[in-house]
Amino acid sequence: MDTHGGVPTRSPSYEGVWRFTAPAVDVSVPQARHAVRDLLVRQRVPVHDEIMDGLLLIVSELVTNAVRHAALLSPEIAVEVAIGPEWIRVSVEDNHPYRPKALEADYGQTGGRGLLLVREVAQEAGGACDVEHTASGGKIIWAALPLAPMAPGPGGAPHVPMVTSPRTDPSAP
Numbered sequence: 001m002d003t004h005g006g007v008p009t010r011s012p013s014y015e016g017v018w019r020f021t022a023p024a025v026d027v028s029v030p031q032a033r034h035a036v037r038d039l040l041v042r043q044r045v046p047v048h049d050e051i052m053d054g055l056l057l058i059v060s061e062l063v064t065n066a067v068r069h070a071a072l073l074s075p076e077i078a079v080e081v082a083i084g085p086e087w088i089r090v091s092v093e094d095n096h097p098y099r100p101k102a103l104e105a106d107y108g109q110t111g112g113r114g115l116l117l118v119r120e121v122a123q124e125a126g127g128a129c130d131v132e133h134t135a136s137g138g139k140i141i142w143a144a145l146p147l148a149p150m151a152p153g154p155g156g157a158p159h160v161p162m163v164t165s166p167r168t169d170p171s172a173p
Contacts, residue, residue: 012085014043019080022063024071024094032063032079036090045083048148054121055088058129058143061114062092065141070096074138087127091142099131099139118143126150 018039022028036059040047047055059079066077074095082089100115115131122129122143129143 014045015083015085016043017080017082019078021076021078024067024075024077026067028067028077029060029063033059036079036081039081040083040088043083045088046147047088050149051088051125051145051147054125055090055143055145058118058121058145059090059092061118062090062141062143065100065114066092066094066096069098069100070094070138072096086147087144088147089142089144091140093134093138093140095134095136095138097133097137097139099133100141115141 020035022032033056037052037056040052063077063079066074070077078093080089080091080093082091118129118141122145125145126149127143127145129141131139131141133139
């Protein structure tokens with residue numbers, strides 16, 4: 001329970017952390033996207049439509065990357081959704097040790113820009129993304145977005161608060 005001015009307040013009922021696993025196969029991409037959307041609807045998370053669209057695109061890209069690039073060493077992936085009072089964070093974990101980098105836009109290629117897209121969607125929404133190694137030698141790729149579009153800060157630029165790893169308290173951005 002939080003306090004505000006010495007008066008106890010309750011955290012929003014939609015806050016929490018949910019985790020599910022899926023096989024590293026193509027059909028898991030739409031299933032993960034639908035599972036995340038259904039979770040947000042079921043929990044009545046007050047997420048703006050524009051943010052929801054970006055979040056679901058991010059889930060699709062992260063799960064697709066895990067399926068395409070990590071399945072050999074990671075036949076199962078994990079998707080985690082952490083929801084705080086103002087933020088939602090999704091992460092995809094696999095057991096492959098390779099730490100991907102966002103490629104630059106090369107419009108001659110038909111693939112290889114998923115992480116670049118994730119980074120751009122997250123930053124445009126006022127969020128962040130990163131890649132971290134796990135203790136078991138795999139990796140977690142995460143993205144955090146605000147529940148509502150960011151209001152412009154001084155000078156018209158959006159105010160972007162600090163966002164940390166998915167392993168922290170979901171109520172902290």
